[in-house]
Amino acid sequence: MARSAVKTRHAPTLDLGDYLPYLVNRVGVRLVAAFSREAEKFGLSVPMWRVLAVLAEDGAQRQIDLAQRTSIDASTLSRLIRTVQQLGYVTRARSAASLREVTVGLTARGREVVSALIPFALACEGEAARGLSQRELDVLKALLQRVYANLE
Numbered sequence: 551m552a553r554s555a556v557k558t559r560h561a562p563t564l565d566l567g568d569y570l571p572y573l574v575n576r577v578g579v580r581l582v583a584a585f586s587r588e589a590e591k592f593g594l595s596v597p598m599w600r601v602l603a604v605l606a607e608d609g610a611q612r613q614i615d616l617a618q619r620t621s622i623d624a625s626t627l628s629r630l631i632r633t634v635q636q637l638g639y640v641t642r643a644r645s646a647a648s649l650r651e652v653t654v655g656l657t658a659r660g661r662e663v664v665s666a667l668i669p670f671a672l673a674c675e676g677e678a679a680r681g682l683s684q685r686e687l688d689v690l691k692a693l694l695q696r697v698y699a700n701l702e
Contacts, residue, residue: 581674588670592663593637597622598630606664610655
C-alpha cells in the first residue's frame with residue numbers, strides 16, 4: 551500500500567487570553583468605561599473627548615486631519631463634530647484654502663472642559679499602570695505605538 555503525501559494537520563488553535571488584539575481590546579474597554587462616566591458629565595463620549603484633546607494639544611485642525619489623528623471615520627467624525635459644536639466646545643469654519651475643507655477649533659468653553667477632564671484622564675492612566683515602573687510604562691507605550699504603526 552502506498553503512503554499518502556498528504557499529512558493530517560491539526561487545526562490552528564488560539565489562546566484568547568494570550569492574543570494581542572483581545573488583550574488590547576480588554577484594556578481599552580475597561581479604560582473607556584472608567585473615563586466615560588466622567589466625560590458624560592460634560593455631554594461627551596470618549597471619541598468626542600479625543601477630538602477635544604487633539605485640538606487642545608495641536609490647535610485648530612482640518613477635519614480630515616482630525617479623523618486621522620483620532621482614528622475616527624470621517625463621516626462619523628462629521629456628525630460627532632456637529633454635536634460638540636452644539637455643546638459649544640468647538641467651532642467649524644470653511645478653510646480659506648479650499649471650500650471643501652472644514653477647519654475645527656476649540657472654544658474657550660471647550661478648553662475649560664479639557665482642563666477639567668485632564669486630571670481624570672491621567673488618573674485613569676495611573677490606575678491602569680499601577681504596579682508598573684516608569685520604565686515599564688514607557689516601554690509599553692513605545693511598543694503599542696510600534697504595533698499601531700505596523701498596522702498602517
